[in-house]
Amino acid sequence: MQWAEQRIQQQVFRPGMRMPSVRELAQERGVSRFTVVAAYERLVARGHLLARRGAGFFVREATPPAGTRAKSAPARSKPQQAINMGWMVRNMTSGIPAHLSPGSGYLPPDMSGGDLLKMGLRTLANHSTSLQLAQGASAQGYAPLRTQIQRTLAEREIQAHPAQILTTTGAAQAIDLIFRMLLRPGDTVLVGEPGWCNPLLWLQGVEVVGVPYTPQGLDVQALTALVEKHKPKLMFLNPVLHNPTGTLLSAATAYQILRLAEAHNILVIEDDIYSDFLPQGMAVTRLASLDQLRRVVYVNSYSKMLAPNIRVGYLAGPAELIDTLTTHKLLTALTTPEINERIVYKALTEGSYRKHCQRVHAALDSLREPAFKRMQDLGLQAFCQPQAGFLGWFDTGVDTNHLAALGLDAGYLLRPGALFSLRQTPSTWMGINIATSHDPGMLAWLAKTLEQLRQRSEKP
Structure with a gap:
């Protein structure tokens, strides 16, 4: 293949020219016809050749690399982009x-978990017979990974059965599923301000009300007044290493949040995607550990600590809600890629994740x-x-x-x-x-x- 590719690049074989027949090239190069066919097919896949049934293989017109401007296109000034x-x-x-x-x-590449993911991928490749890529994946996610998540939640004093856990394509899909399934135009949602999730809420046509943060965390007095005034259907909070302030939720504040949620029938979404950045032994209070997934839906992801492009997250909540969200996930996105979930599972269980x-x-x-x-x-x-x-x-x-x-x-x-x-x-x-x-x-x-x-x- 390298021989042919070089001659195409050197324009020995020019666009539109017919390549030597499979038989001719096999005899000339002293290789099998199968080798020539395989090489030609790879060149077709790479965009160098065109295959025409009954006529052979022809050199394809060169296409400009992605991102290059056509010569005939006039230069344009770069438009000012809205910052959002x-x-x-x-x-x-x-x-x-x-x-x-x-x-x-995200973490820079030299600090991310790329080596763990490579190890997980190698392990999967060495046991490829266990991969059933032609079959549909589980709707709720790869069962061994959900069992591993169950153990992680237990370490955080959150008791959950695997049936209460749904894997997603990162935390963003988990949050989007919840918002699309539970919210209707005109509903009110309280969020921390400053905060990151707002566009997903705007897409639902809901009223979004910000709860201010202080250097000590969420302002509970302001939260109480806003709950009384707006009667929200849902609260979306990022209590642990809040983005962007980095604050932590105190135990006293957590109890007050849950009392308000109980008194006003509010569902609480706890976004805990920075949980793995907490050193072991650092005292922290999670809403889901106090509530035990009765009124709190817990969201997490492995993308922040492992790598941004692995896109494996999950949510845990009441079994009935998880069942509803699973159906919605199937209807809107089918299943999550099991191979990604298997790689993460291997990284968690065999790759020294801790x-x-x-x-x-x-x-x-x-x-x-x-x-x-x-x-x-x-x-x-x-x-x-x-x-x-x-x-x-x-x-x-x-x-x-x-x-x-x-x-x-x-x-x-x-x-x-x-x-x-x-x-x-x-x-x-x-x-x-x-x-x-x-x-x-x-x-x-x-x-x-x-x-x-x-x-x-x-x-x-």
Whole structure:
């Protein structure tokens, strides 16, 4: 195949030319006809050849690489993009390197669990007879993984039967399933503000009301008043290492939240996707552990700690609700890819997942104080200093929408505070990932740009 591919690239075989017949090339190269056919088929798959029944194989017209502009197309100025959740998610997946992405929502590749996933994939490949890829996967998810999740929940003092657990394509699908199944236009939902989930709620046509956060966590007095005023159907909360502030839920606050939920018949969605970033032994209170999945639906994901593209999450809740959500999952997306779930299962059970988490904890602990010090040296004010995780929330004193747009033009991905606001209005706040915010070039650019923006704002 390499011989033919080189000659196509060198234009020995030009577009439209018929390739040597299978018999001719087999005799010339001293290989079997099967080898030639297989090589030609691979070249067809790669877009180099066209197969014409009864006529043979022909060189295909070259196509420009993805992302290149046609020569005849006039150059256009880059349109100004609105900075919203779509802007952030698109740019997080656009290929900007991690060390140039202080606004990234994930660990950098050198800290992620890629090696664990490779180990799980190798184990699966070595036992390929156990894979039934031609058969449909289980509606609720790969049974051994759900049993493993059951054990994890038990360690967090949440008792759940596997029938109460539904796997999803990341936490986003879990949240989307809940919102689409349970909410109707006109319903009211309380969310933490600042917070991340708002677009999924807007799509449902519901009224979204923000509950403010303090450096100590959710403002319970404000929550109580908002519950009394708005009579919400649902609360969506991220109590452990809240995104973007990094705060933790206190036991007293957790009890008050559940008392309000009970008194006003409110379903609580607990988003715990940063749970694995908590060091073992750190005291934390989870709503689901106090409620035992009666009024709380628990959502989690492996994407943050393992790798963003593995997309394996789950939710746990009352058995009747899980059954309803399973049907809805089947109707809207069929099943989740079992091969992904098997890879994660192998990583959890055979790949030293706990040790990986411990290494990440140690690495982040060593980065946290220097990262906060660097931001403070740039004139940023921290909302609080989290005890764990990779999140930091800072007041820059300038419009971070403008800062983020300038950053993207310079090749940097920032996370402006408007993304965490219900109204998506410009803000001076900005989220920082302490694991991806130490590149000298990025820091020099940030210092210079902040100074320029501050000087402009001071001019009359």
